[in-house]
Amino acid sequence: MDPTLVDFALQAFGQIMGPHLIYLVLGVVIGLAVGILPGLGGISGMSLVLPFVYGMDQSAALAMMIGLTSVTTTSDTFPSVLMGVPGSSGSQATVVDGFPLAQRGEGARALSAAFTASLIGGVFGAILLSFAFVFARPLLLAIGFAEQMMLVILALSLVGLLTGRSMIKGLAACGIGLLVGTIGPAVSTGEFRMTQGSLYLLDGLPLLVIGLGLFAVPEILDVLRHKVAISEHGSIGKGWMQGVRDVFGNMWLVLRCSTIGALIGALPGLGGTVIDWIAYGHVIQTSKDKSQFGKGDIRGVIAPESANNAKEGGALIPTLFLGIPGSGTMALLLGGLVLIGVTPGRTLVTNHVDLVYVIIWSIAIANVLGALICVGLARPIASLTAAPFALIAPFMITMIFFAGFQTSQNWGDIIALVLLGLLGGFMKRFGWSRAALLIGFVLAPALEDSVSRTVQIYGLHVFLRPTAMIILVLTVVSVFIAWRSRSGISLGEHETGSASATQKRGQVIFSLALLAFAIFAILDTMNLRFLAYVFPISVALITAALILISLLQIARGVPSALSDTEAEYRAAGGTQASLTYYFxxxxxxxxxxxxxxxxxxxxxxxxxxxxxxxxxxxxxxxxxxxxxxxxxxxxxxxxxxxxxxxxxxxxxxxxxxx
Amino acid sequence: MKIQALRCWLSALAVTAVSAVAPAYAADITFKNVELIVPYGAGGGSTIHARLLAPALEQALPGQPSILIRNVPGAGSVVGINEFHREAKPDGMTIASLGTGTFFQYLLQDKAVEYPLPELRPFLTSPFGLVVYARKDLGLSGDPVADVKKLVTMQPVYGGANATSSDLPALLAIDLLGIKARYLFGLSNAEAQSGFDRGELQLNYDNMASWTNSVKPMVDEGVAVPLFTFGFENEAGEIVRDPMVPELPTFLEVYEAIHGAKLTGEAYAVWKTLFNIRVMGSKMFALPAGTPDDIYNVYADAMRKALSSERLSGDEAKAVLGPYPQTVGAQAERTLKGASVMSDAERTWLKKWLSDTHGVN
Structure with a gap:
């Protein structure tokens, strides 16, 4: 590295550890506070501090803003692990294994592992950012529309791992997710699809509402019905050091997931919201013993948490070096930079190397501070899981509706949350993968846009692009591995017994409802222009076919396709009031x-x-x-x-x- | 919860007891808490604009109220401005930022639009120029007229959001010059910018806010050549060259050089309206329809005072507002009228053009 750069780096370090530390700490505290509340995130935090940024010293303001954005993905783990409520759209995958761990009384272990992984991931992102001087431009220039399409397909291929026990039903759920993701304007023509004249749906459904509805609502109702407290053992357990040891025992995994997080954060096309799921898919794919995933495997917490903190450093690469924001928070950060008189873009690196180092150090130090504060807070907060659940539930339900409403401040959010909660409950009961639906939803716009752009610009020439072909080969390998090692990934689903096989009526009705939605998607979009209907209709046809196959399997009694947890519960002599009552x-x-x-x-x-x-x-x-x-x-x-x-x-x- | 909403709720409790609420307009108008609705997401240009100006306006308004900025995004600003029209009372307690989408959806008679745009009362307009540029590796020389002539013979790839979005003025200008581009829609600004940088897109436009930091570096590196700006309307009502890059010709100049005649008739009228929206009225602050003159004038005066304040004279302000003169008061209302009223013949022309060129019905 250039010796003058080292000077700049040391000087920036001195600044942050000296006079600006107080601003950094302030930013970190605000970031942790907004991160812990579902529905609020970096954007709300930035809106909170922006009015005060004007007139501040440039490095102090930067330390505060970066401190804030760096740690929201650290503290959002609290609700994900302890309550099963995704703290932000970036920590949805953490719920899958984190919440079962808390239910087993290992909340403390899961949290300390998550914070340690976050710390390492965040610092990794900062280190990568400091090398980005060299590779940012060539890397970003190499990822064109064709490469973006291949990346989306690679991400989608990971769904193969998250389908649950029945692959057919898992893929159908993913198809439904893709269809739900097309609600709203067709970007290529501006026509509206499946909005039925609703102003709320004009911009499509917000991701957070989907995550809350599908995951948080069914879990809360389940716990409310079956358990006295979240943690079965009535204590939060020991395991502080266990969690830290878990991370160091899986160091290689942490580094891989950090790399994945930082790279995807930097690259265009996929967006930050899917990173946790990609890391989760990656850890399943590369683990030998897959039997515990979904039931409380600590690796299922470590992977997404290291990736989603590393993402922040990665997302700063295009934001700072090209002036192209990688996310909403980054766009707001750009605005903040303008207000303190720094114009980001290509000139930033040449004119303000000192500030770039302030940013890099701020990320690294903020991540360390944030993780330490969270570890300190974890013990008192984790004790919530031992408290009587009926005491906590009303506050959690209030929080969920609060979070849902803050996504677009519209009554539509509330209605969508209720309906999606219902959908999530039935999917859980009848064994349809909610994770697959969510991934489909997140990737729908990226898939549709990138395919349509690639076809329009490259056509068949896409097969002459070497980078695109390398990613395609990776996809094929990933699918092949997934295919070979499918056994035993049930993602926490219950084994089915005879009750599921004898009581098929509910399962059939729900499958028919999903089929009706696919048909509705076809009928609603068929009269639009070609570019607006080609994607939803293709997906709907495939999805409908998959649902028909699963209906056939249910009729024939294929074990992997059958699931009705409610029937099992009644057959086992369960006497609690019906879920409808709790709903x-x-x-x-x-x-x-x-x-x-x-x-x-x-x-x-x-x-x-x-x-x-x-x-x-x-x-x-x-x-x-x-x-x-x-x-x-x-x-x-x-x-x-x-x-x-x-x-x-x-x-x-x-x-x-x- | 916001104080206003809390107050609303408290008075709901007393709903039966309330007999009459005296009008709040006294001789001395002061404000306590003003809400500024920004109808776009928190990271966008309108929010930055609002965050720069609001603190200076706070200081200049009587009573030094705090201005709370609330983002109400959705449907290209229609959700936010609908809410503004529905819920804001004409008492100066609520103002809104209007954006390009507010105008297009209104002019194209989008069914979702509830607000009577020409009746809103803007007290500030912030103009912003536009520049259209192309990849140099198409074989362009840097002479705008020659380059446009060359582009007419090929099919450069243009990337943008969609035909009825804020791209519309640029799309119309490109088509009026006779350039038959291949259009790739559904791209965000950032995506279009990086696609152009990679060479996958060949024709692009930008707000002048991006000139110094993203367009000019590409021109200096030999990646891009600028073709024309939209120009700027001076106080005499003439469209002159953009003060940011006076060396570049305006669209109207290039049009005349290519076609040998000035742009006239309905095409000109439509282009001029779009120019009013996208350039002269790029960002506006408005009071609700029916706001009385005394309140309106308090705002206009305060805005004038705010614009000459120290905060809005520095480099930070220049980075957001550019070198363009801000218009306040009656002049701002004229700009809104010029941007929100279109004759039926012009609307028909525009809709036919959209349908013929971009298949939008």
């Missing part, structure tokens, strides 16, 4: 909000829930209600958020000043 409790909050608005409904709901389901004293109920209202008010004030307005408020509007 009723879940939708009570939106129903109340419809009437009096979310801000008034949340405390009412919490109090009622605590009184009726948790059977607590009135005092506890009132305290809970006050706690919720204080929390919502504080968040609203700090972040200038809005909450859903109810019927009474709408009625009174003409009389008020608001």
């Amino acid at each position: 009723g409790w879940f939708i009570l909050l939106p129903l109340l909000s419809l009437l009096v608005g979310f801000f008034a409904a949340a405390p009412l709901y919490v109090a009622t829930f605590l009184r009726v389901l948790a059977k607590k004293s009135w005092l506890v109920c009132v305290l809970g209600a006050i706690g919720v209202i204080a929390g919502l008010w504080l968040l609203g004030e700090l972040l200038s958020l809005r909450y859903p307005v109810g019927w009474i408020m709408a009625l009174s509007r003409p009389l008020t000043g608001g």
